[in-house]
Amino acid sequence: MRLPVDPTTTMNSGSSNFLLVPIQEYPVLDCVPNKNVKIVVLGASNVGKTALIVRFLTKRFIGDYEANTGALYSRKINLDGEQVSLQVQDTPCVSLQDDAEGLYCQEQINRSIYWADGYVLVFSITDHSSYRTIQPLYQHVRRIHPAGNIPVILVGNKSDLLRARQVPADEGETLAASLGGAYFEVSARENHEGVHSAFLHLCGEVSRALGGGNGEKRRGGLHLARPKSPNMQELKRRFRQVLSSKGKSSTTTL
Numbered sequence: 001m002r003l004p005v006d007p008t009t010t011m012n013s014g015s016s017n018f019l020l021v022p023i024q025e026y027p028v029l030d031c032v033p034n035k036n037v038k039i040v041v042l043g044a045s046n047v048g049k050t051a052l053i054v055r056f057l058t059k060r061f062i063g064d065y066e067a068n069t070g071a072l073y074s075r076k077i078n079l080d081g082e083q084v085s086l087q088v089q090d091t092p093c094v095s096l097q098d099d100a101e102g103l104y105c106q107e108q109i110n111r112s113i114y115w116a117d118g119y120v121l122v123f124s125i126t127d128h129s130s131y132r133t134i135q136p137l138y139q140h141v142r143r144i145h146p147a148g149n150i151p152v153i154l155v156g157n158k159s160d161l162l163r164a165r166q167v168p169a170d171e172g173e174t175l176a177a178s179l180g181g182a183y184f185e186v187s188a189r190e191n192h193e194g195v196h197s198a199f200l201h202l203c204g205e206v207s208r209a210l211g212g213g214n215g216e217k218r219r220g221g222l223h224l225a226r227p228k229s230p231n232m233q234e235l236k237r238r239f240r241q242v243l244s245s246k247g248k249s250s251t252t253t254l
C-alpha cells in the first residue's frame with residue numbers, strides 16, 4: 001500500500017525521493033554544541049536499508065518504499081545522558097563488479113562515505129551475494145578513509161526469514177570481527193529493539209571516536225588535521241599523501 005506523500009516529511013528537500021512515513025525532525029538547539037553524529041547505511045539492493053532506518057527512527061515497519069535515491073534524516077538522540085544531533089544517510093544500492101572484487105558505487109555514495117563518521121554495512125541473511133558485497137564495500141570505505149579507526153557495524157537483516165537463510169550467523173560474526181565491528185542479526189520487519197540496539201551501538205562508537213564533546217573528527221583519512229605549528233615540509237607531505245590516496249581510489253572523486 002502506498003501512503004500519501006507529504007513533502008514536509010523528507011529531510012532532504014533537494015531530493016525527489018520520499019519516505020512513506022513521517023519522520024519528525026528535531027531542532028538541534030538543545031543538543032551538545034557541535035556534536036553531530038553522522039552515519040551512513042550501505043549495502044546491496046533490497047537488503048532493507050531503508051526499512052532499517054525507518055524502523056530505527058519511527059519504530060515502524062512499512063513494506064514498500066519508493067526506489068531509494070538517498071535521503072538524509074536528522075533527529076535528536078540521547079547518548080549516555082547527552083542530547084546529541086544524529087544524521088542518518090540512506091543510500092542507493094551498491095553492487096559487485098563482474099570480477100566480484102570491485103564495486104559499482106555511485107558518486108553520491110562516495111560523497112556520503114566521505115561525509116559520514118560511522119558506517120552501517122547491511123546484508124540480507126537470505127541473500128549470500130549481498131553478504132559478498134560487504135568486504136569490497138568495506139575496502140571501498142577504507143580507500144576513502146585510509147587512516148584511523150572506522151566506526152562500523154555489520155547488520156544481517158531479515159532474520160525473520162529463517163527458512164530462506166543463506167548466510168549462517170557465524171559467517172556474519174566472523175566477517176564483522178575481521179572488519180573490527182560488532183555483528184547484529186536483526187529483522188526490520190519484526191523487531192524494533194534489535195535495530196535500535198544496533199544503531200545506538202554505532203552512535204556510541206562514533207561519539208567516542210569524535211571525542212569529548214567538541215565534535216571534531218579525530219580520525220585521519222582525507223581530512224587534513226591542522227598541524228600544531230606551521231611546517232611547510234609536513235604540509236606538503238600530507239598534501240602529496242592525500243593526492244596519491246585519491247589517485248589509488250579509482251571510483252572515488254572527492
Ligand SMILES: Nc1nc2c(ncn2[C@@H]2O[C@H](COP(=O)(O)OP(=O)(O)OP(=O)(O)O)[C@@H](O)[C@H]2O)c(=O)[nH]1
Pocket residue numbers: 043044045046047048049050051052062063064065067068091092093157158159160161186187188189190
Ligand atoms: N521479511 C523481511 N522483509 C524485509 C525486511 N526488511 C526489509 N524487507 C523487505 O525487503 C524489501 C527491500 O527493503 P528496502 O528497505 O527497500 O531495501 P533497500 O536495501 O533500501 O533497497 P534498495 O532501494 O534496492 O537499495 C522490501 O520489500 C521490504 O519490505 C525484514 O527484516 N524482513
